[in-house]
Amino acid sequence: MQQPKNTKYRKAHKGRIHGKAKGGSTLNFGAYGLKAIAPGRVTAREIEAGRRAITRHMKRAGKVWIRIFPDVPVSTKPAEVRMGKGKGAPEYWVCRVKPGRMMFEVDGVSREVAEEAFRLAAAKLRVKTKTVTRMGDGG
Amino acid sequence: MSNIITINAETRQNQGKGASRSLRREGKIPAVIYGGDKAPSHVSIESRKFDKEYKQSGFFSRLFDIELDGKKVRVLPRDVQLDPVTDKPLHIDFLLFVEGAKISVDVAVNFIGEDVCVGLKRGGVLNIVRRSVELLCPVESIPDMIELDIANSDIGDSLHISQIILPDGVSPTITDRDFTIATIAAPTVMVEEDSATGEEDEETEKLADSASSNDTEGESANSSNED
Secondary structure, eight states: OOOOSOOSOSOOOOOOOOSOOSSSOSOSSSSEEEEEOSOEEEEHHHHHHHHHHHHHHTTTOSEEEEOOOOOEEEEEOOTTOOSOSSOOEEEEEEEEEOTTOEEEEEESSOHHHHHHHHHHHHTTOSSOEEEEEOTTTTO | OOOOEEEEEEEOSOOSHHHHHHHHHTTEEEEEEEOTTSOOEEEEEEHHHHHHHHTSTTGGGOOEEEEETTEEEEEEEEEEEEOTTTOOEEEEEEEEOOTTOEEEEEEEEEEEOTTTOHHHHTTOEEEESOSEEEEEEEGGGOOSEEEEEOTTOOTTOEEEGGGSOOOTTOEESOOSSOOEEEEEEOOOOOHHHHHHHHHHHHHHHHHHHHHHHHHHHHHHHHHHHHO
16 A cells, blocks of 8 residues: 655644646556546545556556555544544545546556456545546547 | 648637636637737637547647638647546647748657567567657648657667657757657566465465365254254
8 A cells, every 4th residue: 555654744634625636637657547537535545456456457467557646644533532632643544636637547458458447446436537548549 | 741621710809717718618619829920819719620630649740720710820739728627628729830930849659560569479568658759840841740660679678769760851859868769668567466365365265165164064063963
């Protein structure tokens, strides 16, 4: 699973996800991509599950790029603990994804294989997605 | 150079985001034509006609004729702004064709010989570093695409700009180095996953074995009870 090696601060504010993606919204590496069309906090587990789904379906042919990184720590309070007494301990890492963000890219496989791999990966993610194809490849 | 396609355009009276948004609602795309000695002109074009052309490869290295107020102007597309979610064009920049001028254009690279490539047959992946190359060329002779033969390339090989024969008068804008266009990379191998799946498989096998042995024991116990 992806997570930062070291961070400036241990805990982060929850924050809100506003607007559309400003960058990282085009295909930069592969011929096919999985793009988010809704906002959400995608966890490191989901990213890893998506990556595994893609590589397994592609039978380790081709190449996969992950275009998002979970750099926001999410803290939770233990069970049966009263409110207050400070913020809970960091539990997992998330990536704040805005609509339009390219999440995965693949290359070196056919369109059918890429689309099926992305369909399987999208089932692991909490955000709505769509598959995009590089311009000139009929997309 | 392939045949030049004509796109109809209308002059825009109002500029700004409000006017542009109303244009988009009508199925048009705001655009600007600039270059030469003339002042830039703000126009709008039909999105349906434009989308068809835009989806074809080599769009930014093809010349177009824009019919504006009964006159035809020759242009080269320079930039297209896209909506990040829908990927629909929001605005287009066209550069006015000026005869005799030399311009830098991104020309698409076409890879040939993928079917017979030694490296790809061995399971390698064509890792494209540059899908297009910035070339300095006369406006009259912009190549549609440049071809790179990868038939004899093996895993680990790099393909550079020096391996491409460019037309006369055309040169790459990067001249200080022999830059890479593509490499034949080894396929993605997940060593951790191998061991993890192996362990998982072993575990599931063990579980299955124990379950089957339990079943047989249960059956034997049942049978003994019946007896």
